[in-house]
Amino acid sequence: MDLHALTIHQLHDLMDTREVSARDVTEAFYRRIEALDDRVHAYLTLTRELALEQADWADHRRHTGESGPLLGVPLAIKDVICTKGVRTTCGSKILQNFVPPYDATVMERLKAAGAILLGKVNMDEFAMGSSTEHSAYGITHNPWDLSAIPGGSSGGSAAAVAADECAAALGTDTGGSIRQPAACCGIVGLKPTYGRVSRYGLVAFASSLDQIGPMTKDVRDAALLLNVIGGQDARDSTSADIPMPDFTRALAGGAKGLRIGIPREYFIEGIEPEVERAVRAAVTVLQGVGATAEEVSLPHTEYGVAAYYILAPSEASSNLARYDGVKYGYRTPQWSNLRDMYMRTRDEGFGAEVKRRIMLGTYALSAGYYEAYYKKAQQIRTLIRRDFEEAFRDVDALVAPVAPTPAFEIGEKTDDPLQMYLSDVFTIPVNLAGIPGISVPCGFSSTGLPIGLQIIGKPFDEETVLRLAYAFEQQTDYHRRKPPL
Amino acid sequence: MDYEVVIGLEVHAQLSTRSKIFCGCSTTFGAPPNTQTCPVCLGMPGVLPVLNRRVVEFAIKTALACHGEVVPHCRFARKNYFYPDMPKNYQISQYDEPLVSGGYVEIPTPEGMKRVRLVRIHLEEDVGKSIHGENLDDPRASYVDFNRSGVPLMEVVSQPDLSSPDEAKLYLQRLRTILQYLEVCDGNMEEGSFRCDANISLRPRGVWEYGTKVEIKNMNSFRNVQRALEYEITRQTKALDAGEKLVQETRLWDANRGLTRSMRSKEYAHDYRYFPEPDLVPLAITREWIEEIRRTLPELPDARMQRFVAEYGIPEYDAGVLTSSKTLADYYEACIKRYPKPKVVSNWIMVELLRALNRDGIEVEQSRVTPENLAELLTLVDDGTISGTMAKTVFDGMYETGKAATDIVQERGLRQISDENALVAAIEQVLVNNSKEVDEFRAGREKLLSFFMGQVMKATQGKANPQAVNKLLREKLAGKEA
Numbered sequence: 009m010d011l012h013a014l015t016i017h018q019l020h021d022l023m024d025t026r027e028v029s030a031r032d033v034t035e036a037f038y039r040r041i042e043a044l045d046d047r048v049h050a051y052l053t054l055t056r057e058l059a060l061e062q063a064d065w066a067d068h069r070r071h072t073g074e075s076g077p078l079l080g081v082p083l084a085i086k087d088v089i090c091t092k093g094v095r096t097t098c099g100s101k102i103l104q105n106f107v108p109p110y111d112a113t114v115m116e117r118l119k120a121a122g123a124i125l126l127g128k129v130n131m132d133e134f135a136m137g138s139s140t141e142h143s144a145y146g147i148t149h150n151p152w153d154l155s156a157i158p159g160g161s162s163g164g165s166a167a168a169v170a171a172d173e174c175a176a177a178l179g180t181d182t183g184g185s186i187r188q189p190a191a192c193c194g195i196v197g198l199k200p201t202y203g204r205v206s207r208y209g210l211v212a213f214a215s216s217l218d219q220i221g222p223m224t225k226d227v228r229d230a231a232l233l234l235n236v237i238g239g240q241d242a243r244d245s246t247s248a249d250i251p252m253p254d255f256t257r258a259l260a261g262g263a264k265g266l267r268i269g270i271p272r273e274y275f276i277e278g279i280e281p282e283v284e285r286a287v288r289a290a291v292t293v294l295q296g297v298g299a300t301a302e303e304v305s306l307p308h309t310e311y312g313v314a315a316y317y318i319l320a321p322s323e324a325s326s327n328l329a330r331y332d333g334v335k336y337g338y339r340t341p342q343w344s345n346l347r348d349m350y351m352r353t354r355d356e357g358f359g360a361e362v363k364r365r366i367m368l369g370t371y372a373l374s375a376g377y378y379e380a381y382y383k384k385a386q387q388i389r390t391l392i393r394r395d396f397e398e399a400f401r402d403v404d405a406l407v408a409p410v411a412p413t414p415a416f417e418i419g420e421k422t423d424d425p426l427q428m429y430l431s432d433v434f435t436i437p438v439n440l441a442g443i444p445g446i447s448v449p450c451g452f453s454s455t456g457l458p459i460g461l462q463i464i465g466k467p468f469d470e471e472t473v474l475r476l477a478y479a480f481e482q483q484t485d486y487h488r489r490k491p492p493l
Numbered sequence: 494m495d496y497e498v499v500i501g502l503e504v505h506a507q508l509s510t511r512s513k514i515f516c517g518c519s520t521t522f523g524a525p526p527n528t529q530t531c532p533v534c535l536g537m538p539g540v541l542p543v544l545n546r547r548v549v550e551f552a553i554k555t556a557l558a559c560h561g562e563v564v565p566h567c568r569f570a571r572k573n574y575f576y577p578d579m580p581k582n583y584q585i586s587q588y589d590e591p592l593v594s595g596g597y598v599e600i601p602t603p604e605g606m607k608r609v610r611l612v613r614i615h616l617e618e619d620v621g622k623s624i625h626g627e628n629l630d631d632p633r634a635s636y637v638d639f640n641r642s643g644v645p646l647m648e649v650v651s652q653p654d655l656s657s658p659d660e661a662k663l664y665l666q667r668l669r670t671i672l673q674y675l676e677v678c679d680g681n682m683e684e685g686s687f688r689c690d691a692n693i694s695l696r697p698r699g700v701w702e703y704g705t706k707v708e709i710k711n712m713n714s715f716r717n718v719q720r721a722l723e724y725e726i727t728r729q730t731k732a733l734d735a736g737e738k739l740v741q742e743t744r745l746w747d748a749n750r751g752l753t754r755s756m757r758s759k760e761y762a763h764d765y766r767y768f769p770e771p772d773l774v775p776l777a778i779t780r781e782w783i784e785e786i787r788r789t790l791p792e793l794p795d796a797r798m799q800r801f802v803a804e805y806g807i808p809e810y811d812a813g814v815l816t817s818s819k820t821l822a823d824y825y826e827a828c829i830k831r832y833p834k835p836k837v838v839s840n841w842i843m844v845e846l847l848r849a850l851n852r853d854g855i856e857v858e859q860s861r862v863t864p865e866n867l868a869e870l871l872t873l874v875d876d877g878t879i880s881g882t883m884a885k886t887v888f889d890g891m892y893e894t895g896k897a898a899t900d901i902v903q904e905r906g907l908r909q910i911s912d913e914n915a916l917v918a919a920i921e922q923v924l925v926n927n928s929k930e931v932d933e934f935r936a937g938r939e940k941l942l943s944f945f946m947g948q949v950m951k952a953t954q955g956k957a958n959p960q961a962v963n964k965l966l967r968e969k970l971a972g973k974e975a
Binding site for chain 1: 532535536537538539540541542543544571573575577580581582583635637764766767768771772773774
């Protein structure tokens, strides 16, 4: 039996019936990582010793009669989430030796649930990118085609899940960084509503947009993970005081009677025909199980990317100011005075894309430009949120592509930031509106690369999103296919 | 030319909450460096601020005491600039949506009470402290202590309503008194818990437009605020009289050299790139909350002064002095609770206690004479144990040692001699030794009575009860043989 190929709920069942132990499972994943990660390069840090300790502890808990969906389940964590005592680099040289003395809230919750940390996985530096090419620690490869990007910024998480180098992973999504890599790697990726999951311990890129979410092998696993990591947290004032349902209960609801909207503006020129075909076929599948579909309009969609590239860099320019060589992380070896130390540290510590965004944001917030850029972008954000509110008067969820194209080739867009930014044209509005969105596999391109279907829901209505995604998944087998590694 | 002085003050008051504004760390002053810190106030990656509601409550209290308007919704903003003692390289502050707008503080001027209007009151976090110096491990390096990082600050911004350094000082004293009465700030300028920046400009009398304004920083006492403003008035007057154009700039007060010097001009002013703090949700303040806080407001200085006049029958001047600080007023009331002669206590506090405190430059809370001990001292005078003159000596002893009045009296053998037999013996000896003066007295030189008094006091080392001596002397001198 290939333990590494199993989902969270499958592993749980096996461990609960004592057919395998958490230690067996954990060791199986490390064997898999050893065999494949030279080629995929998903992991930045492995925590084998700690993981085996956690596995033994999970086995002990199970022997004392405990059970739980995540007890003894090995996970990969995006390297932007703080892990106590385990190096957290954010894919950046400036945090090359940063070991947090605290756990992110999601890590505390995972640990309490008995999950096992296999290691930390690669990402675009500070989550800025759509290809994981902007990491200071090398490129991650798409398990379906090693010459292709895995998407980003949670490319390490997506590749690790797709390559069966973990049971599931956590990613983060600021403009599409969970959904787009999930689509590129043929897995499930859920970006919860802003405020559903605590951001405490998530190293901030754009605070008003960032959200942690599950990246899994099927929809049930996404629901299981969200059950554990979600819920209000006293340490995050922006986390919402909204009840947490058991999301797995929503799965059985089926698509029957649900009204789905197809946003006209998401089928624009530039979208690859194969992608459009796969998404439209998915709509037909959902209709086949009782959903009704209608076209809706989100008229301000075209301004989303522009507004995002003002707001996210503005917040980032401020969030990343703390990396100055004074307190932790990288400090330039030689300097002549304080200002020189700041400049050299940041010049040497940050990569090109991060610097580009710090400059964008600094400019947008500057006196004399604030009104024209930041203020205006906030107004667009409001309009985009209203677009969704308007659409949700008539439908329960929206169905759209995740990205205009399947995974592109490594190096294809690194010289053209604008083309790279457009990879997120269909995911960014969801972040701007703060609503939940999921990516589920809905087909393959002629070259064998996965295509993702995006399902978007009302604020805090992850249940409908998961329910539709599950209904679709039940009708298809895309999520069961494995990359040819 | 004759210029009108225009001054506005920005006060930064450290709020005396037990924990910091955005984390649970202690705010105690003077702990070893970096022992009162956590990932949040160190600005480590991924951490988030959580607003301390007590801090908001303290600011609302202040707003109510200063007649300001507490807005129903306000927001925090990030003020971005690089500084090594600021862990995030931005300060969480308030910008275009402060918690309180308007309000006023009244100050006593020679022309009567003057109303100094407030622009706003807002909240922010304090930064850490850079330490340089030769006593450190590496004298060439700078060190940073983040204990102060995240201590809550309340900024109170006045309108440019002040027209002299004296008024500026009065305003600061009044504001500080109010904050102390509210128990929201200890008001200690030396420890930096009450700091002030000043904006000052001059305009020819009668001209409506403001002149070029200069901001002065680094004044750490009321005296220095006054001196810095006086210096600046002289400097600006000279410049204007000479036809020079002043530049809008920030100047630092150098207390040692007694002058201000330019720090940065307007062209080099920071662009703080303010934007709404995304890690905190907008702050909503309900009417009910404000009313709840209003019910906890203590008696404020003006009300307390009027009550002192009415209830204790002391002069308005005395009441003003005694209520100028909450601790002093508390001290006074604690004293008269045990010794209910308000005017006597008032005299003792204003003459003896304040003289000693002012001489040593310390506050009443640091006084070693407790109100209980002072009351006891006055009781000893009343019951004749010691004389009024001796009481001053005893007070000095109490002030030096912190001991109770009876202990000082005991130790130094200062108990007054009221026993008639003992006094008669002493008096008779004095009259025998000074028979010539006795004759003169009896011949009509009654002034000599004080001479005999002095002789008796000398013979008893000052311990004789003056009233008793007086009575016995008169008896002995009036005819009866010596």
